[in-house]
Amino acid sequence: AQKVTQAQTEISVVEKEDVTLDCVYETRDTTYYLFWYKQPPSGELVFLIRRNSFDEQNEISGRYSWNFQKSTSSFNFTITASQVVDSAVYFCALSEAAFNTGGFKTIFGAGTRLFVKA
Amino acid sequence: DTGVSQDPRHKITKRGQNVTFRCDPISEHNRLYWYRQTLGQGPEFLTYFQNEAQLEKSRLLSDRFSAERPKGSFSTLEIQRTEQGDSAMYLCASSFLGMQAPNTIYFGEGSWLTVV
Numbered sequence: 001a002q003k004v005t006q007a008q009t010e011i012s013v014v015e016k017e018d019v020t021l022d023c024v025y026e027t028r029d030t031t032y033y034l035f036w037y038k039q040p041p042s043g044e045l046v047f048l049i050r051r052n053s054f055d056e057q058n059e060i061s062g063r064y065s066w067n068f069q070k071s072t073s074s075f076n077f078t079i080t081a082s083q084v085v086d087s088a089v090y091f092c093a094l095s096e097a098a099f100n101t102g103g104f105k106t107i108f109g110a111g112t113r114l115f116v117k118a
Numbered sequence: 119d120t121g122v123s124q125d126p127r128h129k130i131t132k133r134g135q136n137v138t139f140r141c142d143p144i145s146e147h148n149r150l151y152w153y154r155q156t157l158g159q160g161p162e163f164l165t166y167f168q169n170e171a172q173l174e175k176s177r178l179l180s181d182r183f184s185a186e187r188p189k190g191s192f193s194t195l196e197i198q199r200t201e202q203g204d205s206a207m208y209l210c211a212s213s214f215l216g217m218q219a220p221n222t223i224y225f226g227e228g229s230w231l232t233v234v
Contacts, residue, residue, distance in 0.1 A: 004160075033221045035222070037225075042227070042230050043227060044226070044227045045209065045211075046230065047225075050221070050222050091160050091161070095221040104153070106151075106223055108161045108162075110160050
């Protein structure tokens, strides 16, 4: 069965600090996708990144970077030089790439609420 | 290109009443999903459609819940005889079945339901 664990419920940082959000996942599939979504106070979940299980290359997008390590089943998200606008709930998610009618649902962790103080 | 749109955004209803939510997915997307989110939790999968076929339903989707996607475009989620425990945000999402953005789902703004 799939499972996503985000052990950090809330994190509070001061603007310009770096912050890492942890994500640990469980799956029995060898082919799967990992995601991060951002949910600002307005409520809409915004897609940030997708990673497939065959691509362990870390990715950087501006102040955001992601560290995928299959050996530890982790997909951590780092925000460098955090800003107040980064305050939101961040969700890690997992989707198994099952090529039958029962596949493709995406499951989410419980989320990490990030507060960035000015 | 418009995103996923949901209506109504907020609904307050009395216990025992029926409510219906509508979702219009991104136009070229053939998969449509419903999730439920309660405060402090991540979205929980309810059901999904590929075109008009409902392919999977979660155990969370009791008999009082029914979802349809009659022409493979918009979808409705109806909750009959609402209970206070149904109070949550109901999220619709859509995706395109293909290798462009595999398994990537895009969410609407959600429909908040409060049962009083």
